[in-house]
Amino acid sequence: MQPMLVHRIAIVMIAILLADNTLHAQSLPRQFRALRRVAFPARSPATETSGVAVADYDLDGAPDLVFCDFADTKQLYLYKNDGRGGFADVTATALPALPRTFAWKVAFLRADADVFPDILVTMAGRKLLLLNQGNGTFKDVSATNIPQTVISSTGIAVGDVDGDGDMDVVLTSAWTDNELWLNDGRGVFTDASVTNLPNARTLGSWDATFADVDGDKDLDVFFGNSNYKHQTLMINDGKGVFRFDTIGLPGPQTSTRRVAVGDVDGDGDVDAFFGNFAQQDRLMINDGKGLFRDETVARLPLGLTGTYGAEMADIDEDGDLDIVVANYTNPTMPTQPLTLLLNDGTGKFFDATSHRMPNVPLNSLCVAIADFDRDRDADIAFAGWLTDDGIYVNHEGQLTAGSAPKIGATWSLDVHAQPGYAKYKQSGVALLGSSQLVPRVSTPWGQLGISPPWFLIGPWTVLPSTNGTTTIPVQVPNDPALQNIDLWLQGVHDHAPTDVRLMNVWHETIR
Numbered sequence: 001m002q003p004m005l006v007h008r009i010a011i012v013m014i015a016i017l018l019a020d021n022t023l024h025a026q027s028l029p030r031q032f033r034a035l036r037r038v039a040f041p042a043r044s045p046a047t048e049t050s051g052v053a054v055a056d057y058d059l060d061g062a063p064d065l066v067f068c069d070f071a072d073t074k075q076l077y078l079y080k081n082d083g084r085g086g087f088a089d090v091t092a093t094a095l096p097a098l099p100r101t102f103a104w105k106v107a108f109l110r111a112d113a114d115v116f117p118d119i120l121v122t123m124a125g126r127k128l129l130l131l132n133q134g135n136g137t138f139k140d141v142s143a144t145n146i147p148q149t150v151i152s153s154t155g156i157a158v159g160d161v162d163g164d165g166d167m168d169v170v171l172t173s174a175w176t177d178n179e180l181w182l183n184d185g186r187g188v189f190t191d192a193s194v195t196n197l198p199n200a201r202t203l204g205s206w207d208a209t210f211a212d213v214d215g216d217k218d219l220d221v222f223f224g225n226s227n228y229k230h231q232t233l234m235i236n237d238g239k240g241v242f243r244f245d246t247i248g249l250p251g252p253q254t255s256t257r258r259v260a261v262g263d264v265d266g267d268g269d270v271d272a273f274f275g276n277f278a279q280q281d282r283l284m285i286n287d288g289k290g291l292f293r294d295e296t297v298a299r300l301p302l303g304l305t306g307t308y309g310a311e312m313a314d315i316d317e318d319g320d321l322d323i324v325v326a327n328y329t330n331p332t333m334p335t336q337p338l339t340l341l342l343n344d345g346t347g348k349f350f351d352a353t354s355h356r357m358p359n360v361p362l363n364s365l366c367v368a369i370a371d372f373d374r375d376r377d378a379d380i381a382f383a384g385w386l387t388d389d390g391i392y393v394n395h396e397g398q399l400t401a402g403s404a405p406k407i408g409a410t411w412s413l414d415v416h417a418q419p420g421y422a423k424y425k426q427s428g429v430a431l432l433g434s435s436q437l438v439p440r441v442s443t444p445w446g447q448l449g450i451s452p453p454w455f456l457i458g459p460w461t462v463l464p465s466t467n468g469t470t471t472i473p474v475q476v477p478n479d480p481a482l483q484n485i486d487l488w489l490q491g492v493h494d495h496a497p498t499d500v501r502l503m504n505v506w507h508e509t510i511r
């Protein structure tokens with residue numbers, strides 16, 4: 001934008017805003033929303049998305065997404081983050097042509113020695129390894145770099161099991177064999193299942209997850225078994241050879257789809273959440289030595305869910321791990337929204353879905369959590385089964401607008417805080433910059449994403465804690481010269497005595 005125009009629009013806006021400080025609050029009680037005006041590639045018709053994984057594949061600072069699809073038309077979709085939480089479908093240019101067969105699970109991992117995240121995907125009777133070339137494209141090295149096992153795998157766990165500094169892989173199959181692949185450090189994997197994973201081949205494992213359960217600094221592995229058997233924990237000997245945990249995991253025989261791990265009770269050891277399909281999810285609490293107690297009844301909401309996916313993250317920013325659950329519905333169950341289980345700080349969870357999550361029942365098999373719009377909070381991406389995939393944006397400190405600004409009309413810019421549950425007095429302000437700042441500049445308050453000069457849009461505003469939203473009315477001058485001018489906006493939000501942070505960057509073009 002030309003400097004003269006920047007000046008012109010700024011002067012006009014400031015004049016008008018100072019004259020009209022009327023601030024309207026609107027009802028917005030939920031923490032997460034699907035933002036209509038944030039670009040997210042829709043697929044038509046919506047297909048059977050079975051997996052989603054997150055990583056910054058191009059190392060531009062913004063987390064990107066890969067989805068895999070159970071329909072056999074196109075198996076992988078790579079979505080590049082535009083830096084502001086909007087996504088472009090770069091599948092056609094970034095990914096090689098792939099064999100046409102069902103894909104089930106996808107993971108990012110550092111397979112070879114460079115720092116660029118690579119992709120591993122499980123398909124019907126095969127796996128694919130796609131190496132990130134570092135130039136925005138991926139190369140299929142499946143024929144040379146991975147074991148040619150004809151197993152349909154349902155789960156992927158990535159971790160350095162033998163302590164040699166590279167990422168190894170455990171793959172599970174709900175129907176046939178679990179596998180362990182060791183990495184040679186250059187992204188070439190060999191099948192070490194027989195020597196390193198003895199007696200753990202045919203557990204009926206839908207999923208596996210690594211964690212150091214006994215504190216000896218190597219990765220042990222949970223297997224989530226899907227065949228109404230007991231769940232399995234295997235202990236690493238430090239060299240990547242696993243033996244059965246002699247005591248075993250407690251709890252009833254279940255049908256597990258996902259194992260998510262983290263220290264939910266804050267005592268320094270790793271606990272485990274077993275997400276079960278059409279059965280009660282289970283929570284296993286670690287005694288610090290890798291001995292687990294089933295504390296489901298005392299710590300989890302009780303009831304049947306169709307859990308297929310689950311991730312732990314500190315969703316409400318109170319310092320403990322919460323759980324986001326993706327559910328699939330069979331004909332005997334009502335379709336559920338993505339479920340949010342909040343931790344009370346002691347490892348006891350309560351269902352906060354009804355007042356924090358969008359009330360949109362959907363079948364989803366997988367979730368991925370990252371700060372997609374780079375405003376220092378956790379957003380949620382989900383894989384939709386026969387419905388669109390999507391992102392639920394965390395509105396804790398979010399700048400949005402429901403429509404584009406129009407010449408001569410009043411435009412509404414929304415500043416969000418913590419909707420409805422703020423513990424502290426909150427305030428916020430919106431800034432207009434002259435352009436987007438690429439790359440962003442790190443500050444103690446987050447990443448600055450707009451270039452100077454900056455102009456205040458309205459006064460610094462105290463945000464009502466009841467609904468956590470303030471709408472700033474912006475009277476766009478009736479001046480045709482403003483048409484097609486780009487506006488780059490970023491807010492500053494203060495939602496705790498010592499928590500001042502930069503909000504997301506919002507982009508508009510005046511119509």
Ligand SMILES: [Ca+2]
Pocket residue numbers: 055056057058059060061062063064080081
């Ligand atoms: Ca990126």
Ligand SMILES: [Ca+2]
Pocket residue numbers: 159160161162163164165166167168183
């Ligand atoms: Ca290794």
Ligand SMILES: [Ca+2]
Pocket residue numbers: 262263264265266267268269270271286
């Ligand atoms: Ca613990």
Ligand SMILES: [Ca+2]
Pocket residue numbers: 370371372373374375376377378379394
């Ligand atoms: Ca965010």
